[in-house]
Amino acid sequence: MTSMTTIKVLVVDDHTLFRKGLVSLLGQQKGMEVVGEAKDGDEGVRLARQHRPDVVLMDVKMPHLNGIQAAQAIRELLPETRIIMLTVSDEDGDLFAAVKAGANGYLLKSVEPEQLIKSIHLLIKGEPVISHAMASKLLGEFRAMAKKAEQPPEPAPAALTDRETDILQLLAKGQSNKEIGSSLDISEHTVKIHLKNILRKLHMNSRVQAAVYAHQHGLVQAPSPGRTRESA
């Protein structure tokens, strides 16, 4: 910070009337100085490098370099700079991407000015700021992650025998037990026994789950793009 009382702020937003209004509002705040305003992510990164602001208020959806990419670039360039995403987007994806990119805050543009000013001061003290609605989403995601972590890990494909892997691959291609049996020259009954073992080893209840597992673990090769069906 330049002094004990002045917070240097950079505003990055492509909506000119919103940006100008925000700059005008912040300019009236004691202890706050708007050091620059940018209309896209590229310009935002350039001005951040030039002015080294304490706080960047960053929109998410912008032309050229979007807000998430710009936040990531600024985080790498200026680790001390605090970044608040200020956006109309209440989509989970944008929120999580912003957190991953290193944003310290995520506020919706419907926030009242007093709340924004308070948030900037909180951020300077090192506290993260986030809109209530978005905080709930973030907590929900953490809950889901914690729940997943409590579950036993999925066994690796290596836990399956070669024959079981063959059967899983054919199953993932959509073949029935009968078709798998004729492909591998074994009886349908034997296929069923193998399948039962596969589901037990993978802690799964259905062949659909097993097929998804096979796709997720790269056991099924996608057809090569250049391959075409030949006419008889």
Next chain:
Amino acid sequence: MSLPLDCGYHLWKRQITVNKRRLLLITTRSLFGTGLMSLLEQQTDRVAIETAADVRTALQKSQTFQPDVVLYFRETSRPEDEALLQELMSRHRARVIHCTLEADRLTIYDQTSINHATVDDLMTAVLK
């Protein structure tokens, strides 16, 4: 009848007020609305401003305020406001200027649409 000493000043002051564009701003207490208000307050030598939180309130206020221009600035459009805005236009022959955060477009009913409008665009539309 003698006139008060400061009568000339008051007449001048009244004339100035009459010449100002009468602006009725429909907006919320959000960043967008407050920021816009902050910009317009820099133009108080040219505009007289009245605010309303919604179109229904604007309709009531317009009876006494008699706006030249109505600014409708919200985060998102509300379809139910459209008919009320039309009513406001027909009652007062006011120019309605519309802008939302979701669409970065200044619409000057119903003839002009300016994408990525600047403050100059806005003030030109207000003072025209």
